[in-house]
Amino acid sequence: MVRRGIVLSLLAGLAVLALVGLPFVGMERIPLASLWRQGHPVDVAILWKHRLPRVIMAFLAGSGLAAGGLAFQAVFRNPLAEPFTLGVASGAALGAVVYIHLKLPFSLLWISGVSWFAFAGALLAVTLVYGLTRSRQGFSTATMLLAGVAVSFCFSSLILLIQYLSDFTQSFIILRWVMGGLNSVVGFGEVLTVLPLVAIGTILVLYLTHELNLLILGEELAISRGVALNRTKAIVFVAVSLMVGGIVAVCGPIGFVGLVVPHICRLMVGPDHRFLTPATLLCGAILLSLCDALARTIMAPAEMPVGILTSLLGGPFFLWLLVRQGPSGEAVI
């Protein structure tokens, strides 16, 4: 208990440090006074219009994707489950690409239409994967991953088709967006679009702390302890789709954050979601903001899409998990 408290405090401290420090990391050196809107107007603009919104967006995206992975791993009782591997991110991407292609300018509840389309795509993907998994007896790891891969391929093909049918400029925008990145974030407009979706999703995942703990034991034990299984799953699917839809609509599909972060946190604080969920939220925020800082400095003055960096990090981790998983496919979560 004490150890977990210390780890959580350290993560909170690191998160504050990242939030305050990372906006000052970049090709252009920004004086501290710019934080109080003093000094050169260009420095103030870089800090307040570019770097700060971008770091906050990285926090939101990192937390949301990591929380999504955490919730999926518990619900599917599978260490490889996350929005990316289950095709949910592809679903959200397809929704967003359809919106971009159709050029539908609308918004609902102050949230852009692209976010709602991405949300719908994500929900469609998770429903498809879950439906395919449930239609076969056993609910095995292999079935779930195959269903995720199949849905992901289908949606990726549809994205390619839309890209093929688009003109050159639109096609390039889609391609660049699919790589995933935070460089499109300018000002706090996008942050305010993503914030309510990630906040609602996070609250819902925190609300289900006890249920997620019990779902790790298996569905039968969870039900016999009193978990309303269908309701819990519906809440998780909606929560993750909201978060992933909102994040993907702005940042594109950023892979593997949802896979890597929950496992790192399990090693640090154990499997109890009362500690694991806050640790995952904090760690996701720290990891993605650090990756983004690296992505915008490693090839300066050019910028590497952060999605490439997270995938480079997550790919080997995914392989390690596959090897670590027993021959029976028994989950190690």
Add this chain to the structure above:
Amino acid sequence: MPGSVEELEWLKEKRRGPRNLWDAQAGATQPLPITAQAMHSPSPETVLDVRNYSFRLGGKEILRDVSFSVQRGEYLSIVGPNGAGKTTLLKCIDRLLVGGVGRIEVFGRPLESYRQKDLARRISYVPQADGRVIPFTVRQFVLMGRYPYLNPFSSVDREGRQAAEEALLMTGVAEFAERRLDTLSGGERQKVYIAAALAQGADIMLLDEPTTFLDYRRQAEIRDLLSRINQQGGTTIVCVTHDLNRAALDSDRIVALCEGRVAFVGSPAEIMTPDALERLFHTPFLLTSHPQAAIPVIVPGPPPPAR
């Protein structure tokens, strides 16, 4: 006379083959005795009432028109051959499987009218202890049994912690409470599952073959534990088992299932006859008097005839 020399000879004769005119298949078609009183007798003390319940899975009828009731504080065993529908019945009672036709009432209320948490306060379920990976410690796992009493964003209260500690002590698992569940042996794990069900504080405990795959010592420990839970704690026990001797010695009543139907409901003494058991399992049985109890028990058949 069960276990007599005559019966032994008769059994030997039967094992030799077709020379015997006795026909097990023909015998099996005759229904086993089910007394009207035992079949269905809801009373003010009835805690569980299953009435004309049928359940299909994948197009196959697993349970057919099952009816029986359980009284408060009773120890009821469900026996029957493999594939008879015993585990399915248990899962239907705890709503782990849904979609059956008929009626199940728990404390006089239809099963479907319960919220899942309210049902968990009435019924706990102990599955067979398998080798699945469970990353929690024994204490964490047992505390999770208090879920029906928790609100979102809350922790287990003092009363819940006390209930969990008592369950740990009663089941004898307190000494390894900080060990991870997947590092325990089958017997230890089974006790932890029972401890978590105890911490749940439900009135009825359903158990699915709690002693299967355990050695004699662990079987005896689990058996003693269940007796104490039933007699001292007053918990009603419904236990699926393949061990007919234990079912006969430990239970107040026995329900026997065969091909999804109730083949027998009654006292252990009524079912523990060679004839009744043979009709149920389609194989001959040899019984003898228990030296300390007034109930016949099954003894292994004789060795094969010398070549």
